[in-house]
Amino acid sequence: MRGAPSLAGMHLSGTLVFAAYGRGGANERLYVLDLASGKVSLGPLIRPVTDLVASRAGPGWLGLTAGGYAYVLHGEDPREPPVLVGVGEALAWAPGAEALVQEVQGRSANPDCPLSIISETDVHTGGAQVLYGQPECSGVLSVGSDQAGAVYLSLSAPQGAAVYQVGVQRLHLLLPGYAMLSVSPVGDMIVVPEIELLGRGPIPSSGAALFWQGRGGPLRIASGDRNLEVERVLAWAPDGAFAVAVGALGGIRSIWTIRAGVGQGERAPTRIGPALPAAPVLPGSRVGLPAASVAPDGSVYFSAQGRLYVWRHGTRTLIRPPNGTPRPAGPLAWLPTTG
Numbered sequence: 001m002r003g004a005p006s007l008a009g010m011h012l013s014g015t016l017v018f019a020a021y022g023r024g025g026a027n028e029r030l031y032v033l034d035l036a037s038g039k040v041s042l043g044p045l046i047r048p049v050t051d052l053v054a055s056r057a058g059p060g061w062l063g064l065t066a067g068g069y070a071y072v073l074h075g076e077d078p079r080e081p082p083v084l085v086g087v088g089e090a091l092a093w094a095p096g097a098e099a100l101v102q103e104v105q106g107r108s109a110n111p112d113c114p115l116s117i118i119s120e121t122d123v124h125t126g127g128a129q130v131l132y133g134q135p136e137c138s139g140v141l142s143v144g145s146d147q148a149g150a151v152y153l154s155l156s157a158p159q160g161a162a163v164y165q166v167g168v169q170r171l172h173l174l175l176p177g178y179a180m181l182s183v184s185p186v187g188d189m190i191v192v193p194e195i196e197l198l199g200r201g202p203i204p205s206s207g208a209a210l211f212w213q214g215r216g217g218p219l220r221i222a223s224g225d226r227n228l229e230v231e232r233v234l235a236w237a238p239d240g241a242f243a244v245a246v247g248a249l250g251g252i253r254s255i256w257t258i259r260a261g262v263g264q265g266e267r268a269p270t271r272i273g274p275a276l277p278a279a280p281v282l283p284g285s286r287v288g289l290p291a292a293s294v295a296p297d298g299s300v301y302f303s304a305q306g307r308l309y310v311w312r313h314g315t316r317t318l319i320r321p322p323n324g325t326p327r328p329a330g331p332l333a334w335l336p337t338t339g
Contacts, residue, residue: 019330
């Protein structure tokens, strides 16, 4: 890893918005780091969030999720209030955060099979469109969508999970035996095996895999006989070329990139982050969970153990904000410079 040159000498562009705890510790505040000048300004005070993404719905807009709630910020001004977009048992921002996919549950005639309602909310207008609404005896594990507007979900089941594409009031089976962790802007997925061995519980995981519709896949994400155990997909490149994930391979827990797209053979992940403690950081810790965001030029901005880094041209470089800047303690997002 390179040392930490001055921000001005790194020739970076855009702004990095990240969450850090305020003095009271109960809420987080967003901080806005101008990557060209190195200046930091205060953003809005918010409740602790689990996701933060740049939104193409407006200049400087941000989409954020906190628990089962999703909000949009119409800028980074400290007085900007979050606007509620939707609520749900499962939530996912569409690429560019111009829409929100959500799953909510309602009552049905069979109490063991609640009504599952999948809808999509337009961030520009606030209008919601119901895509699917049927009783589901299997729980919804995850939802997602791609830039073409296709919506996907994972359902759990006694015999194992499965990935589906949402049609007009029906589900189309795509991949049995797997659960979707995340879907790229172009429809590639990071999935994990979720198969029950009758009477014996779940089969031990064989690691994450890359899947796309059509011939081929799912492909192991591995290096030789060592599988990458993915905890969470942090971000995708805007063109879907690769994913950024936190996970462990060969006993090393770190942040990795995973090449996407069609092709044969296993996908060997590339380690871009420092070694992380074996035990995940507990939510609410002032150190913060790892987070990442990818700029259009492929630069990966990420946080780990309370520090900021950039991965570009195959090299990890530490980003040093001005003295007195709080350590990142939550998600982050890269935004293009406006003005």
